[in-house]
Amino acid sequence: MPQGKVESVPQDGLTTRQRRNQPVLAVHTGPGKGKSTAAFGMAMRAWNQGFPIGVFQFVKSAKWKVGEEATMLALNELYERTGAGGPVEWHKMGQGWSWLRRDDDAEQDHAEAARAGWAEISRRLSAQQHRFYVLDEFTYPLKWGWIDTEEVVATLLDRPGNQHVVITGRDAPQALIDAADLVTEMTKIKHPMDAGRKGQRGIEW
Amino acid sequence: MPQGKVESVPQDGLTTRQRRNQPVLAVHTGPGKGKSTAAFGMAMRAWNQGFPIGVFQFVKSAKWKVGEEATMLALNELYERTGAGGPVEWHKMGQGWSWLRRDDDAEQDHAEAARAGWAEISRRLSAQQHRFYVLDEFTYPLKWGWIDTEEVVATLLDRPGNQHVVITGRDAPQALIDAADLVTEMTKIKHPMDAGRKGQRGIEW
Numbered sequence: 001m002p003q004g005k006v007e008s009v010p011q012d013g014l015t016t017r018q019r020r021n022q023p024v025l026a027v028h029t030g031p032g033k034g035k036s037t038a039a040f041g042m043a044m045r046a047w048n049q050g051f052p053i054g055v056f057q058f059v060k061s062a063k064w065k066v067g068e069e070a071t072m073l074a075l076n077e078l079y080e081r082t083g084a085g086g087p088v089e090w091h092k093m094g095q096g097w098s099w100l101r102r103d104d105d106a107e108q109d110h111a112e113a114a115r116a117g118w119a120e121i122s123r124r125l126s127a128q129q130h131r132f133y134v135l136d137e138f139t140y141p142l143k144w145g146w147i148d149t150e151e152v153v154a155t156l157l158d159r160p161g162n163q164h165v166v167i168t169g170r171d172a173p174q175a176l177i178d179a180a181d182l183v184t185e186m187t188k189i190k191h192p193m194d195a196g197r198k199g200q201r202g203i204e205w
Numbered sequence: 206m207p208q209g210k211v212e213s214v215p216q217d218g219l220t221t222r223q224r225r226n227q228p229v230l231a232v233h234t235g236p237g238k239g240k241s242t243a244a245f246g247m248a249m250r251a252w253n254q255g256f257p258i259g260v261f262q263f264v265k266s267a268k269w270k271v272g273e274e275a276t277m278l279a280l281n282e283l284y285e286r287t288g289a290g291g292p293v294e295w296h297k298m299g300q301g302w303s304w305l306r307r308d309d310d311a312e313q314d315h316a317e318a319a320r321a322g323w324a325e326i327s328r329r330l331s332a333q334q335h336r337f338y339v340l341d342e343f344t345y346p347l348k349w350g351w352i353d354t355e356e357v358v359a360t361l362l363d364r365p366g367n368q369h370v371v372i373t374g375r376d377a378p379q380a381l382i383d384a385a386d387l388v389t390e391m392t393k394i395k396h397p398m399d400a401g402r403k404g405q406r407g408i409e410w
Contacts, residue, residue, distance in 0.1 A: 032389040034233065034243035037250075041242030044249065045272030048279075049407035067250030074253075074290065075276065078283055085279065132407065164407065183394035184237040190388040202254035202337065202369065 024164045025156055025180045029139065029172035032186030039134045039166040040068040046164065047075050047085040051131035056121055057092035058114055058137045058169075065136070067202070089130070093117055114141035118152065125159040132164045139169030142176065153179045229369045230361055230385045234344065234377035237391030244339045244371040245273040251369065252280050252290040256336035261326055262297035263319055263342045263374075270341070272407070294335070298322055319346035323357065330364040337369045344374030347381065358384045 026042070028035035043053050055072065057065065069090050076088035091098055093113050099120060118141070124130060141147045153175050156165060167176065177183050231247070233240035248258050260277065262270065274295050281293035296303055298318050304325060323346070329335060346352045358380050361370060372381065382388050 028239065029394075030392070032391075033387065034239055034246075034389050034391070037246030038239035038243040038391075039246075040249060041239075041244075041246035041273065044245060044276040045242075046407045048272040048275045051407050067253040068246065070253045071249040071280065071290065074283055075279065078279055085276065177394065180395060182238065182396055184239050185392040185394050186237075186239070186243075187235070187390040187392060188388075189234075189382065189390050190385060202251045202256050 022181075023159065023162045024182060026164070026166045026182040026184075027139075027172050027176060027180040028166065028168045028184050028186060029170060029177075030185035030187055031170055032188040033191070034186045035168040035170075036065060036134075036136050037068070038184070038186075039136065039168050040065070040072065042166055043072060043088075043132060043134055044075075046132035047072075047079075047088065050086040051164075052086050052129070053088045053132045053134075054121075054124060054130035055088070055090045055134040055136065056117055056138070057090075057094070058117060058135070058141055059092060059094055086131070091117075111141070111144075111146040114146045118147050122155050125155065125163060125165075128161045128163060130163065133166065135165065135167045137169045138167045139172045139176070142173050143169075143171050149173045149175050152176070227386075228364065228367045229387060231369070231371045231387040231389075232344075232377050232381060232385040233371065233373045233389050233391060234375060234382075235390035235392055236375055237393040238396070239391045240373040240375075241270060241339075241341050242273070243389070243391075244341065244373050245270070245277065247371055248277060248293075248337060248339055249280075251337035252277075252284075252293065255291040256369075257291050257334070258293045258337045258339070259326075259329060259335035260293070260295045260339040260341065261322055261343070262295075262299070263322060263340070263346055264297060264299055291336070296322075316346070316349075316351040319351045323352050327360050330360065330368060330370075333366045333368060335368065338371065340370065340372045342374045343372045344377045344381070347378050348374075348376050354378045354380050357381070 026039075028038055043055065046053055053072070055069075072088045072090055075085055079085045079087050093110075097113070097117055097120065121133065121135065125133075142149045142152065157179055159165070167180075172183070233243055248260065251258055258277070260274075277293045277295055280290055284290045284292050298315075302318065302322055302325065326338065326340065330338075347354045347357065362384055364370070372385075377388070
């Protein structure tokens with residue numbers, strides 16, 4: 001467990017402190033479980049550091065990850081009442097992004113909705129609105145061509161300040177992997193649904 | 206995202222409800238990041254369901270995962286004050302298990318300490334003390350032969366009631382993988398420390 005041991009010291013003219021404060025772009029990809037779950041685990045660390053957190057779920061169903069959402073929002077309430085940790089915002093595409101009007105046309109089209117989500121994230125990155133972002137299942141609108149990967153990568157690489165971004169989903173585009181600082185692939189070795197078992201309360205949601 | 210879709214229906218004579226309530230043994234292994242982090246993300250889901258949670262860290266340094274620990278203990282305080290979620294206990298070997306006396310000889314020897322940790326977990330499983338267990342970095346005392354893997358597997362397979370167990374760490378023994386319901390391997394594709402960057406606040410801890 002060599003925390004703090006680095007494999008090489010870069011010739012980048014930066015001090016250790018400067019390097020320690022570089023923002024991280026992380027990608028969790030692959031067919032296995034734990035991509036989103038590990039991102040929300042990272043959000044727990046960020047919360048404890050008082051980082052303002054923004055979660056953006058690019059999913060259709062509002063049912064997904066309800067457990068993590070409820071817990072992160074409980075942490076937000078704790079922050080609001082006691083000042084412990086940091087503020088948490090949780091947005092999901094499934095019900096229509098909360099910043100859009102209910103009757104907005106963008107809600108009717110998933111590609112439009114995904115683009116509206118990315119446009120908002122791009123604005124927030126520019127405004128440094130959060131310190132830690134989870135873009136959950138964001139690889140899919142990239143993979144399907146709904147959002148331009150090159151533009152996303154350019155925006156992420158140019159983001160100001162010290163904003164950490166974690167992107168999850170299968171089949172992350174190569175350009176995103178190339179741009180990322182930290183890429184982990186989750187591989188399924190064995191899953192209970194293979195044996196015909198159903199997902200269950202407290203484990204799957 | 207076919208949640209609830211199973212690849213086959215087992216001929217085990219169980220109803221869907223019975224299958225849904227089967228306890229899960231999960232293993233997060235492999236050389237990549239996110240093994241523990243995903244386990245703590247699962248604990249967030251379990252907390253939201255009101256499951257009593259027990260975390261047991263088989264690590265030497267008390268510095269590790271301090272962010273997750275602080276956040277999970279904040280959730281425990283929220284439970285104690287408001288009844289939201291479930292209770293959380295967090296134990297770590299590094300400072301000596303909290304249920305052992307400070308001057309206990311077992312603290313002096315890591316193999317002894319690991320065995321004492323497993324003995325306590327085994328008692329708790331028998332007593333159904335928690336509903337969701339994280340045995341963090343537990344593969345190492347198995348790999349090093351400090352704790353007998355066959356005994357661990359037998360105890361886990363025989364655990365009463367509906368207790369979920371998540372075990373993390375590299376090089377999970379094959380017998381443990383065989384016994385598990387859910388096994389995910391985390392593979393490192395790219396890591397900032399490869400480029401000489403140091404771990405940082407809110408990301409690594």
